[in-house]
Amino acid sequence: xxxxxxxxxxxxxxxxxxxxxxxxxxxxxxxxxxxxxxxxxxxxxxxxxxxxxxxxxxxxxxxxxxxxxxxxxxxxxxxxxxxxxxxxxxxxxxxxxxxxxxxxxxxxxxxxxxxxxxxxxxxxxxxxxxxxxxxxxxxxxxxxxxxxxxxxxxxxxxxxxxxxxxxxxxxxxxxxxxxxxxxxxxxxxxxxxxxxxxxxxxxxxxxxxxxxxxxxxxxxxxxxxxxxxxxxxxxxxxxxxxxxxxxxxxxxxxxxxxxxxxxxxxxxxxxxxxxxxxxxxxxxxxxxxxxxxxxxxxxxxxxxxxxxxxxxxxxxxxxxxxxxxxxxxxxxxxxxxxxxxxxxxxxxxxxxxxxxxxxxxxxxxxxxxxxxxxxxxxxxxxxxxxxxxxxxxxxxxxxxxxxxxxxxxxxxxxxxxxxxxxxxxxxxxxxxxxxxxxxxxxxxxxxxxxxxxxxxxxxxxxxxxxxxxxxxxxxxxxxxxxxxx
Numbered sequence: 466x467x468x469x470x471x472x473x474x475x476x477x478x479x480x481x482x483x484x485x486x487x488x489x490x491x492x493x494x495x496x497x498x499x500x501x502x503x504x505x506x507x508x509x510x511x512x513x514x515x516x517x518x519x520x521x522x523x524x525x526x527x528x529x530x531x532x533x534x535x536x537x538x539x540x541x542x543x544x545x546x547x548x549x550x551x552x553x554x555x556x557x558x559x560x561x562x563x564x565x566x567x568x569x570x571x572x573x574x575x576x577x578x579x580x581x582x583x584x585x586x587x588x589x590x591x592x593x594x595x596x597x598x599x600x601x602x603x604x605x606x607x608x609x610x611x612x613x614x615x616x617x618x619x620x621x622x623x624x625x626x627x628x629x630x631x632x633x634x635x636x637x638x639x640x641x642x643x644x645x646x647x648x649x650x651x652x653x654x655x656x657x658x659x660x661x662x663x664x665x666x667x668x669x670x671x672x673x674x675x676x677x678x679x680x681x682x683x684x685x686x687x688x689x690x691x692x693x694x695x696x697x698x699x700x701x702x703x704x705x706x707x708x709x710x711x712x713x714x715x716x717x718x719x720x721x722x723x724x725x726x727x728x729x730x731x732x733x734x735x736x737x738x739x740x741x742x743x744x745x746x747x748x749x750x751x752x753x754x755x756x757x758x759x760x761x762x763x764x765x766x767x768x769x770x771x772x773x774x775x776x777x778x779x780x781x782x783x784x785x786x787x788x789x790x791x792x793x794x795x796x797x798x799x800x801x802x803x804x805x806x807x808x809x810x811x812x813x814x815x816x817x818x819x820x821x822x823x824x825x826x827x828x829x830x831x832x833x834x835x836x837x838x839x840x841x842x843x844x845x846x847x848x849x850x851x852x853x854x855x856x857x858x859x860x861x862x863x864x865x866x867x868x869x870x871x872x873x874x875x876x877x878x879x880x881x882x883x884x885x886x887x888x889x890x891x892x893x894x895x896x897x898x899x900x901x902x903x904x905x906x907x908x909x910x911x912x913x914x915x916x917x918x919x920x921x922x923x924x925x926x927x928x929x930x931x932x933x934x935x936x937x938x939x940x941x942x943x944x945x946x947x948x949x950x
Contacts, residue, residue: 497527497587497589499530514741515564542568549562551716553720575629582633582637591649592647615628627667635668646686646733689749692722697716769839778829787945798863803857839874848912879896
């Protein structure tokens with residue numbers, strides 16, 4: 466039996482268990498332009514907007530913009546831009562999202578994108594374009610990149626997000642249009658400032674007179690987002706068709722957890738995202754630090770420990786009671802006391818929730834996937850906590866063990882040719898040259914010499930002791946012994 470396709474006319478044929486829009490698509494409008502209409506956006510920001518539309522806030526639909534491929538537009542057009550969100554928890558729940566009104570493809574019709582951003586009805590521009598979309602090199606915009614060069618030379622056919630926004634702001638300024646907010650929704654520190662820097666760079670070259678209008682009428686803001694969203698494959702398409710009762714060519718799946726922390730800096734009308742569960746704050750930095758030191762650091766610890774114990778996935782590592790207890794106690798006893806947790810966050814509950822999310826076997830994290838580029842990540846995820854613990858005379862034993870485990874992980878992964886890291890060759894060279902002090906050399910390669918703990922002989926001796934014991938008895942036994950001390 467052929468399954469009917471999902472669209473505005475077949476919504477009534479959805480199975481009763483599927484949540485659907487409580488509004489008529491024809492009665493909503495788009496005040497948001499979003500660059501990067503991929504899976505994460507469709508499982509995150511678009512869901513918040515859909516919730517607002519369900520509450521009668523009818524203007525907060527979305528016009529998506531793809532800066533590269535037309536695939537998402539092509540998949541969704543015949544579905545009236547409806548798609549199914551599969552929420553993968555203990556049970557699967559389904560919800561049809563109708564927040565996306567249209568998707569424009571930048572390379573096909575750049576002027577249509579410029580016109581939409583310039584439209585006086587557009588109140589908010591948002592981005593999920595990944596770090597690559599910001600063209601950064603050593604933290605600043607790479608003005609030698611061909612795409613940036615294109616927009617520096619001319620804004621007639623913009624290529625970058627900076628170019629599209631700058632061209633639209635020139636038009637908005639000439640028309641004295643309504644104020645506008647540009648909100649970065651990529652997890653990148655000071656993302657709003659990055660967008661501002663890129664736009665202002667182009668405006669200085671193409672329309673200096675627009676700069677003063679922008680200073681008074683445009684806000685550039687940052688946000689922190691969190692939700693695991695896997696890629697869509699044929700198996701998801703098939704399961705959604707069977708369970709929901711309609712064929713959806715572009716469903717998306719996600720974990721039950723979702724978080725959106727937004728810098729409360731708006732020039733124009735502000736969507737009431739707090740009604741959908743988002744949090745507006747004056748400064749997102751403390752929330753970024755909590756995520757980095759609890760969630761990301763916990764991931765890094767479990768990646769190393771799980772690999773050493775022979776596990777393939779993070780959720781398998783957490784099934785080992787010593788590994789689970791060690792990670793929980795490391796975060797609660799060593800990291801939390803030296804981390805300024807915002808008043809609206811309960812640190813212990815946050816850590817418990819993080820570990821529970823990691824246990825979700827329906828969204829498996831590979832230990833080697835999490836361990837990718839760990840020599841770069843560990844500089845932000847663990848090293849600052851160590852320095853803070855030492856400078857504040859706080860307990861650091863768990864952190865010393867975690868660093869030792871990371872060194873063991875690197876050594877084993879290099880020998881097994883499993884390590885995906887920009888320093889893989891350097892680590893391998895240390896091993897080939899039979900350099901005796903792995904702890905000192907591996908940590909130094911990972912940038913530890915920039916931190917105070919690296920010159921603290923007592924702390925480094927503790928790391929050495931843990932490293933020796935892990936090598937002698939194995940990770941799981943070494944953890945069990947550590948926990949009984």
